[in-house]
Amino acid sequence: MLDQLERHAGNLAPYTELRLHNNYQTRVTMAGGVLVANEAGTTGGVSARSYQDGAFGFASLPSLSDDDVPAVLGRAADNASLVQRKTGTSKGDLPEAGAGHGSYDYRSPKAAVSAADRVEFVRAVDAYLRGAHPDLLNIDVTLSTLSIEKGLATSTGASTYSFVPRTIMVVQLHYQTDDGPVMIYDVFGGFGEAQEHLEGLEKVKPGLEQLYGELRDKASGVYAEPGYHDVVMGPDLAGILAHEAIGHTCEADLVLAGSVAGDHVGDLVASDKVTLVDFAGRGPDGGGGIAISVDDEGTPCRDVTIIENGVLKGFLHNKETARIMDAEPTGNARAFAFHDEPLVRMRNTAIVPGNDKLEDMISSVERGYYLKRATNGQADLTSEFMFGVGCGYEIVNGKLGRGLRDTTVAGVAFDMLKTITMVSDDMTWSHGGMCGKKQMIPVGMGGPAVRCRISLGGRQ
Amino acid sequence: MTVALDPTAGLEIATGAVERAKAAGAEEAKVLHTYTDLFEVNFDTHDVKLVRSAVRDDVEITVYEGRRKGAAKLTGRSHDAIDEAIAGALVSARAGVADPANVLPTEHQPAGSGDGPVEPDADAMVSTVVRHLEQMRDVYPLIRTDSGVYELLSGWSSYADSNGRQQHVRRTAYVVVVTVAAKDGDQTTSLNYTQVMRSDPVEDITSLDPVKQLFDEAMASLRTGSLPDTFVGPVVLAPMALAQLIQVLAGALGGFSLFRKTSPYLDSLGQSIASPGFNLLHRPSELVAADPIDADGFANTDLDVIRDGVLQSYLIDWANSIRLERPRTAGSADLVVEPGDRALDEIISGIDRGILMGRYSGGMPGNNLDFSGVAKNSFLIEKGKVTEPLSETMVAGNFAAALRSVVGISREVVDYGSTRLPWVAVDGITVSGK
Numbered sequence: 001m002l003d004q005l006e007r008h009a010g011n012l013a014p015y016t017e018l019r020l021h022n023n024y025q026t027r028v029t030m031a032g033g034v035l036v037a038n039e040a041g042t043t044g045g046v047s048a049r050s051y052q053d054g055a056f057g058f059a060s061l062p063s064l065s066d067d068d069v070p071a072v073l074g075r076a077a078d079n080a081s082l083v084q085r086k087t088g089t090s091k092g093d094l095p096e097a098g099a100g101h102g103s104y105d106y107r108s109p110k111a112a113v114s115a116a117d118r119v120e121f122v123r124a125v126d127a128y129l130r131g132a133h134p135d136l137l138n139i140d141v142t143l144s145t146l147s148i149e150k151g152l153a154t155s156t157g158a159s160t161y162s163f164v165p166r167t168i169m170v171v172q173l174h175y176q177t178d179d180g181p182v183m184i185y186d187v188f189g190g191f192g193e194a195q196e197h198l199e200g201l202e203k204v205k206p207g208l209e210q211l212y213g214e215l216r217d218k219a220s221g222v223y224a225e226p227g228y229h230d231v232v233m234g235p236d237l238a239g240i241l242a243h244e245a246i247g248h249t250c251e252a253d254l255v256l257a258g259s260v261a262g263d264h265v266g267d268l269v270a271s272d273k274v275t276l277v278d279f280a281g282r283g284p285d286g287g288g289g290i291a292i293s294v295d296d297e298g299t300p301c302r303d304v305t306i307i308e309n310g311v312l313k314g315f316l317h318n319k320e321t322a323r324i325m326d327a328e329p330t331g332n333a334r335a336f337a338f339h340d341e342p343l344v345r346m347r348n349t350a351i352v353p354g355n356d357k358l359e360d361m362i363s364s365v366e367r368g369y370y371l372k373r374a375t376n377g378q379a380d381l382t383s384e385f386m387f388g389v390g391c392g393y394e395i396v397n398g399k400l401g402r403g404l405r406d407t408t409v410a411g412v413a414f415d416m417l418k419t420i421t422m423v424s425d426d427m428t429w430s431h432g433g434m435c436g437k438k439q440m441i442p443v444g445m446g447g448p449a450v451r452c453r454i455s456l457g458g459r460q
Numbered sequence: 461m462t463v464a465l466d467p468t469a470g471l472e473i474a475t476g477a478v479e480r481a482k483a484a485g486a487e488e489a490k491v492l493h494t495y496t497d498l499f500e501v502n503f504d505t506h507d508v509k510l511v512r513s514a515v516r517d518d519v520e521i522t523v524y525e526g527r528r529k530g531a532a533k534l535t536g537r538s539h540d541a542i543d544e545a546i547a548g549a550l551v552s553a554r555a556g557v558a559d560p561a562n563v564l565p566t567e568h569q570p571a572g573s574g575d576g577p578v579e580p581d582a583d584a585m586v587s588t589v590v591r592h593l594e595q596m597r598d599v600y601p602l603i604r605t606d607s608g609v610y611e612l613l614s615g616w617s618s619y620a621d622s623n624g625r626q627q628h629v630r631r632t633a634y635v636v637v638v639t640v641a642a643k644d645g646d647q648t649t650s651l652n653y654t655q656v657m658r659s660d661p662v663e664d665i666t667s668l669d670p671v672k673q674l675f676d677e678a679m680a681s682l683r684t685g686s687l688p689d690t691f692v693g694p695v696v697l698a699p700m701a702l703a704q705l706i707q708v709l710a711g712a713l714g715g716f717s718l719f720r721k722t723s724p725y726l727d728s729l730g731q732s733i734a735s736p737g738f739n740l741l742h743r744p745s746e747l748v749a750a751d752p753i754d755a756d757g758f759a760n761t762d763l764d765v766i767r768d769g770v771l772q773s774y775l776i777d778w779a780n781s782i783r784l785e786r787p788r789t790a791g792s793a794d795l796v797v798e799p800g801d802r803a804l805d806e807i808i809s810g811i812d813r814g815i816l817m818g819r820y821s822g823g824m825p826g827n828n829l830d831f832s833g834v835a836k837n838s839f840l841i842e843k844g845k846v847t848e849p850l851s852e853t854m855v856a857g858n859f860a861a862a863l864r865s866v867v868g869i870s871r872e873v874v875d876y877g878s879t880r881l882p883w884v885a886v887d888g889i890t891v892s893g894k
Contacts, residue, residue: 025533030557031716031719031720032719032720032721032783034557034559034561034719034783035528035556035557035559036559036716036779037531038529038530038531038552038553038555038556039530039531039532039533039549039552040531040532040533040548040549040552041520041532041533041534042533042534042535043518043533043534043535044535045535047514049510054507055507055508055509055510055511056509056510056511057510057511057512058510058511058512058513058514059512059513059514060513060514060515061515062465062515062516062517062518062535062536063535063536075513079510079511079512079513080511082511082582082583082586083508083510083511083586086508086583086586086587086590087507087508087586087590089507089508114551114555115530115548115551115552115555116551116554116555118555119552119555119556119557120555123557137721137722138720138721138722140720174720174721174722174827177828179828180724180826180827180828180829180860181721181722181723181724181826181827181828182826182827182828183722183826183827223856224832226690226854226856226890226892227690227892228894253606253607254606256504257504257505257604257605257606257607257641258604258606258641258643258648259648260646260648263646320509338535339498339514339515339516341510341512375823375824376823376824378821380650380651380836381604381606381641381643381648381649381650381651382648382649382650382851384650384834384851384852386821386822386823386833386834387823388822388823388824388832388833389823390823390824405826405830406823406824406825406826406830406832407823407832407856408822408823408832408833408834408854408856410821410833410834410852410854411852412851412852438607438609455852455854455892455894456854457822457823457832457833457834457854457855457856457890457892458832458856458890458892459856459857459890
């Protein structure tokens with residue numbers, strides 16, 4: 001790809017990004033004991049984005065042919081000119097941001113996994129669960145892979161290639177109760193190609209057994225009491241807390257749209273035990289779910305400390321938000337598919353571990369909840385956030401009690417973060433995060449467990 | 461080389477790919493080709509930010525061998541690329557597991573061909589957005605647009621299979637999507653959004669019904685209050701909130717849930733599952749966003765799902781119809797709820813204490829349709845009147861139970877193009893404040 005881009009580098013003016021882009025995907029799904037999906041696919045093409053005095057023009061074609069590059073470059077420039085002509089905008093140049101270089105290829109050195117291997121692994125997981133737990137109402141197992149390959153050249157001199165793979169297996173278990181079916185799921189796998197993760201059934205059996213136990217606890221469990229409670233959020237929830245509650249609120253395009261974070265730079269917005277970072281690489285322990293070294297505007301990526309010891313420090317920028325806010329681009333411009341323009345997106349966002357032990361945190365709660373795994377989440381300009389909780393337990397006198405049915409937690413991040421009194425010394429990354437903001441895109445979310453006070457939705 | 465892609469060549473591509481799959485050894489094959497031409501104007505509060513042109517040319521190939529199937533998706537239409545995809549699909553099929561549902565239908569009903577422009581009037585579309593931004597400065601100066609999109613999506617869907625079934629249909633929609641909040645000094649409202657699809661160009665974005673409602677609601681939502689207590693009572697679901705829960709209901713009534721026995725509506729056909737007067741209809745003929753054909757080449761036709769509270773039909777696609785040994789009914793869910801005969805104000809006037817919920821921001825509802833989430837863009841109802849906007853208010857309940865506790869359906873409806881819904885008041889929801 002870099003050679004091909006080099007051939008067109010002389011035509012990238014005045015400000016233009018040229019991207020060659022392939023997304024490779026596979027999916028195998030067993031549901032209800034039947035193989036309902038068994039597919040592979042590639043979507044790819046070329047795109048260009050031009051900038052003229054405050055306006056962008058973007059164009060893409062479903063082709064990687066050299067012959068199509070001039071047409072895409074021309075159309076992108078025409079689109080930028082159209083905005084200029086209709087609006088007369090005059091906003092000046094984009095800021096200097098350095099020009100990223102290099103090849104970041106995360107292909108596995110191991111032999112590739114075949115289509116038969118993928119089907120066989122899913123069948124083995126399904127068969128194991130069916131044999132070990134015939135009381136399950138239904139089992140769904142989906143193994144999916146996504147590898148994103150990009151080559152980028154810009155008029156500012158960036159030239160870079162990347163191949164970033166991810167493999168995840170989602171196991172969904174259903175159990176019949178007197179008031180209807182109850183479901184639980186978990187995600188296995190993470191960064192890397194399938195051959196890095198399909199290491200045999202024995203490797204995933206403990207996780208499957210744990211999931212089954214959690215489902216039985218949930219099936220016989222109770223609804224949360226609505227209202228504010230002392231809560232220990234497990235590491236899985238801390239990751240989505242970092243992403244939804246803070247990360248989105250501190251994306252600079254949302255700050256420009258009115259996010260309350262814009263009014264609080266330099267303020268104490270969280271307990272001094274909270275430090276939250278959007279990592280450019282794979283994080284301090286190397287476990288982040290994605291890897292990006294140069295963003296899709298050609299900016300070398302750098303870590304962004306959003307909150308340091310409770311104080312709000314900075315935002316996530318692309319070149320345009322940096323121009324408007326007189327800041328430095330941080331390397332957060334990302335596009336999901338060849339036909340998508342880069343937007344301000346998070347990378348690996350995490351709360352940094354503290355010094356407490358999870359068991360001490362649970363035993364410190366007289367009456368409350370241990371929330372173990374999240375489902376989905378949403379953010380807001382007000383810093384009000386919510387996320388669904390698919391697995392949790394009561395805490396009674398410092399010990400785990402009955403399981404919880406599905407619930408939702410919500411709060412105002414800049415209030416709730418001040419209630420954090422303990423942060424565990426370990427760290428976990430979620431494996432399958434996909435974030436929706438015009439485009440879906442893989443993200444990494446991680447963190448330790450935190451003890452806090454938060455509102456739960458429930459029934460009287 | 462794709463510079464001069466013929467947008468109408470989909471049927472030729474699909475039939476050609478079916479022949480190539482058969483020649484490569486597939487017992488049966490089906491191919492769906494979609495060509496999409498997108499022209500999109502992106503804007504924020506003040507400016508047109510980006511104009512985007514994107515062409516997509518996608519082929520989905522499914523091959524069958526010994527009741528096993530494999531599928532491949534690709535971008536482009538070259539014979540080499542299609543042959544490579546077919547080879548991959550055959551590998552997947554041969555590695556697969558037999559399922560009686562892996563068979564092609566023989567029944568065929570041609571879909572209407574559709575109409576609409578293929579080329580956007582780029583100048584006019586940018587001018588429409590520029591006019592909208594000028595109007596916003598005058599009429600709604602406190603509204604902040606996080607992201608706004610006005611786009612024309614046009615293209616063709618073409619289907620062919622080895623049973624000789626063919627479809628070739630146009631798809632055209634003008635789409636407006638806006639995500640906004642109101643900000644006045646240090647007061648910021650929650651983000652809210654709407655998406656509207658129309659078959660004709662939108663001349664006035666600001667006055668488009670769902671968009672204007674969005675702006676007016678945001679303006680009314682500054683300076684929220686907190687609910688001091690928890691109560692169980694009525695919630696008026698605004699169309700956007702209802703749309704989110706209807707999607708969950710559609711899943712529960714779908715063939716995939718029935719086959720996996722995860723639906724709370726197993727064996728409910730002909731039974732009352734909602735209050736009398738509640739009508740849920742699959743109406744692709746009335747919705748701009750509805751695809752004229754489904755993934756198995758069937759024409760997407762109208763169907764009554766719930767009539768006067770009674771379940772008339774499930775939403776069962778081709779493969780699940782075989783697994784369930786039931787008739788195929790619909791391969792998608794293009795749903796509308798029929799309006800009632802009372803004005804929204806009249807419904808609200810009958811509520812002593814409840815909330816008007818603009819948007820549901822919640823956890824993924826469970827199989828049994830339990831839900832729990834935040835009532836966003838919502839207002840308190842007291843003694844028959846909408847009073848203050850709410851923040852940090854949570855709702856929880858069961859949507860199946862709520863459907864049996866409908867206490868009002870408005871005669872006003874909102875047409876999003878993807879669905880058309882009234883306001884629906886349901887009882888028995890737990891509402892909890894700070």
